[in-house]
Amino acid sequence: MRRKGQGPFVLGFLAPAGLLYLVFVLWPLVQSLHLSTFQWSGLSPVKKFVGADNFQRLAADPVFWTSVRNTLILIVVCGVALIAGGVGLGHVVNEETRWARAIRSIYLYPQAVSLVVVAIIWYFLLSPQIGLVNNLLRAVGLGSWERAWLGEPQTALGGVAAAFVWYALGFYSLLFASGLKSLPAEVNEAAELDGSVRLHRFWHVTWPMLWPIKRVAVVYTVVNVVNTFALVIVMTRGGDPDRATETMLTYLYEQGFEVSRFGYATSIAVANFLVVMAISLAVLFWFRRDPTAARA
């Protein structure tokens, strides 16, 4: 609403937050586009304008494409695991059994501890040195499956994905649990029915009705997979073995802050930004309509 003499007040109250935001968030965002057209070591004052050269080099850089591929694999694999697991666990934590209460009291702890801690825990779980996972396999007679999980190109990315899913699953469960609670009571009463009817009811009623939550969950996955940065840096030293866990953000970091190619690093950032935007828009388009409304 408009009020008398509000002008200076509005300006004054917006100024502190607005200025900080402008200087530290919006200005660097604009600068990103600008910097990506230069060749620049960051140290010398010399910035050489190279136009679209960085992007041409990027297109021909096999490591960049490896990082794009790994990032997309993480988004898809973790996204599917988190949404499937989140719906399942969301049902569990809404119940009133003893196990449900016990799980409810702890399921968000992985999300609350630092990603660095998560990374270190999983590094040791998967390491050949301590290797709880290897120990466990041996204990159940699968000793032949033992391996240096993070040291082998075939399994390293999977190890990072497992750590990320462990970290984020609680949040997705919370999301779906609140989504399930907000559905009409008749849908939740399905719990009273027996197995096959319940499953049928889930696929044809509950699952489609959860579409707004699914949409949010997918967009979150795309934005949050960047969280794997900390995991990759700590678990596989930022991309080992042989780039098998290189992601777009770790490659950006390496190019910018380890080999000082600031212009090139910024072009990776711009490419990454476009990928994130493209996926998010595709998801929003895919889920643009309420599927339950369309049926009615």
Place this chain on the structure above:
Amino acid sequence: MRTFGRILGALAGFLLFVGTAGPIAWVVVSSIKPGYMIPASPWSLPTQPAWGNFAKAWGTTGIGSGFVNSLVASLATLAILLPIGAMAAYVLSKYRFRGHGLVFGGFMGGMMFPHLLVIVPLFMLLRDLKGVDTLWGLILVYVAYSLPFTVFVLGGFFDSVPDELIEASMMDGCTHASTFWRVMLPLVKPGLAVVGIFAGIGLWNEYALAKVLLTSQAGFTLPVGLANLTMTQQYEADWGALFAALVIVMAPVILVYALFRDRVQQAMTAGALKG
């Protein structure tokens, strides 16, 4: 059939519980084992608690200074973020002016992209301001990147306060500003708590920005120091200290989370379910 289902459910519940709590419990148990026992017999329980691990972690590994840096960075960020975030959220919630949509959209856009993408220009900017490797530099960056979420959540709280309170307060002779400080801000205290707790946990845990913006060991925050400790494999010499350090990092958030579980969950779902 029904008992079978119940057993299966209990088994799944048990596995979920162990899978979630197990790794954390393992770290806590390991932190009071003598260092050499951790790689030698990772599953065993300590025969007698080695509390000395904590003293060593605090002193020799730099975790003590990291703890102080993290505490200062988190609390100072909140001290700036909450008032200026509340001021902006209030104006955007209760006043209409030219450019309102643009300002609001600008803030909300900040939640839609991974912050690490602007790290190169951000680093350059901070270097020009002589703010690289300083806590105040990191704090200003933290405030700026926490603003979108803060404005969004507090805006929701202000939306639910009736406009009539503003009119009444101004009728009583309050100015726009004193209406905010004396009437409106006290009404959204629960919102300040939600944002403060949730943002506080996030800041305490933040790694990526701190890793780039802090360059010398004395200035490291806890996550950066801990990651560094792991990557340089310093723990080879003293496993006990590393696991004690992990507990030192986890303990405050676990405590805050246990005390304020509902508020944290409210904050976690606020962005997702209303958006």
